[in-house]
Amino acid sequence: MRTKIADGSIKIAIIGLGYVGLPLAVAFGKKFDTVGFDVKESRIAELRSGRDNTLETTPEELREAVRLRYTSDPEALRDRDIFIVTVPTPVDRFNTPDLTPLLRASETVGKAIRPGGIAIFESTVYPGCTEEKCVPVIERESGLSFNTGFFCGYSPERINPGDREHTLSRILKITSGSTPETAETVDRLYRSIxxxxxxxxxxxxxxxxAKVIENSQRDLNIAFVNELAKIFRLIGIDTREVLEAAGTKWNFLKFQPGLVGGHCIGVDPYYLTHKAAELGYHPEVILAGRRINDSMGRYAATEVVKLMIRGGSRILGARVLQLGITFKENCPDIRNSRAVDVADTLAEFGCRVDVCDPWADPDEVKRHYGINSFRDPDSFDFSCCDAIVLAVAHDQFRALDLGSRRKEGCIIYDIKGVLPRNLVDGRL
Incomplete structure (x- = not known):
């Protein structure tokens, strides 16, 4: 297998062509015979036409991957040497890990893998999941035995959606293998890109x-400053001014309050706590951080309503413009977006909420969350608003002249803390 990597004859399959899988397929497809597999035929058609609606790759980058081809046919995987699984690992509505996509991908690998093949998993899981859940599925479907007939690796993804600086090739990659020889092969494979x-x-x-604690650590640090934001609000001081002052110390960790969503930070801690509970340990600190962060959308919406009441607005039927619905700035990904909590809570109070997001697909927002949205902020009459809430710091929103567009008495609440301080009435 290492000889094949060295001479460029290795055959690779990427299972799942989303935010993680496609950049990986493109990188390998520049050097090796690579098949990108996805069960969504619409995704395959889109990529074959040279478009990527996740915006993680450019049309030029897709063209440069001259040895990459796309398919939704599992039969096209039967000649592959290495299979890399990059499917989502979400949680259900009870925050329990949903391994369905991972197990289905393992079935696909098991039906195609040949003796000596290697299955590498990049999807975020709890420690032990690959060997406890994925390996038995591959054994069942392939008829091969683990570590004699086939081998496994785990190399956690570190993709940061929307970040064009910390791209795949520029982020140090953790690798591992189920045997020392496999570990060396997996490491050499990734070192090539x-x-x-x-x-x-x-x-x-x-x-x-290592993967699951990376995001758990960030989650806890953000939860800490979110709790500080609640405390300092009661004291009557600005949280971000406090953090700026504290940040002058060399070893102060610089985190900002905000909404914690997406497919990583807002999900991964539940995989670790799930495994801990299985073993009889009930985590306290990790879940406390999750509770705080999951509550921040409702908290921010409640603060907006309080400001509107103090300003003399009638809440029932009040017009509120929410700027942003994706889970982070300059990214079209709406998965597990906590900005949705803000809109939903305002609607529960009786407000009429208009949602603008130039990055989000309105059809996708409607399908996933039942929320109507639009893309062009210039198409909206800001003068009708009783409140404007900046929920996501897209570049387009930073450039808006909200001061001249809003009507007198309109409340501006800045969840992200990026607008001029003298313009806003409140912020986290």
Whole structure:
């Protein structure tokens, strides 16, 4: 297998062509015979036409991957040497890990893998999941035995959607394998495309754990400053001014309050706590952070309503313009967006909420959340608003002259803390 990597004859399959899988397929497709597989035929058709609606790759980058082809046919995977699984690992409405996409992808791999093949998983999971859940599925479907007939690797994804600076090749990659020889093969494979280098973990479980705590750590730090925001609001001081002052110390960790959504930080901690609970340990700190962060959308909406009441607005039927519905700035991804909580809570108070987001697909927003949205802020009459809420810091919103557009008495609430301080009536 290492000889094939060295001479460029290795055959690779990427299972799942979303925010993680497509950039990986493109990177490998520039050097090796690569098949990008996705169950969504619409996604395959889109990529074959040279478009990527996630915006993680450009048309030029897709053209440069001259050895990459796309398919939704599992039969096209039967000649592959290495399978890399990059499907989502969400949670259900009870915050329990939903392994359905991962297990289905494992079935696909099991039906195609040949003796000596390697299955590498990048999807975020709890420590032990690859060996406990995925391996038995591959064994069942392939008729091969683990670590004799086929082998596994785990290399956690570190894609940051919308970030064109920290791209795949520029982020150091953790690698691991189910045997020492497999670990070396997996490491060499990724070293062939990762400019920033690799770090070889001692086992699959260590690599799995490293990934899940990266985002759990960020979640807890953001939860801390979110709780500070609530406390300082009661005291009557500005949270961001406090953080700026505290940040002058060399070892102060610089986090900002805000909404914590998306497919990583807002989800991954639940995978770790799920495994801990299975083993009889009931986490306290991690789940406390999750509760705080999951509450911030409702908290921000309530603060907006309080400001409107103080300003003399009638809440029932009040017009509120929410700027942003994606889970982060300059990115079309709406998965697990906590900006939705803001809009939903305002609607519960009786407000009429208009949602503008130039990055989000209105049809997708409607389908996932039942919310009507529009893309062009210049098409909206700001003078009709009783309140404007900046929920996502898209560049287009930063450039808006809200001061001249709003009517007298209109409340402006800045969840992201990016608008001029003298313009806003409140912020986290």
């Amino acid at each position: 990762i400019e920033a280098g690799t770090y070889k973990a001692s086992s699959l479980k260590v690599a799995e754990a």
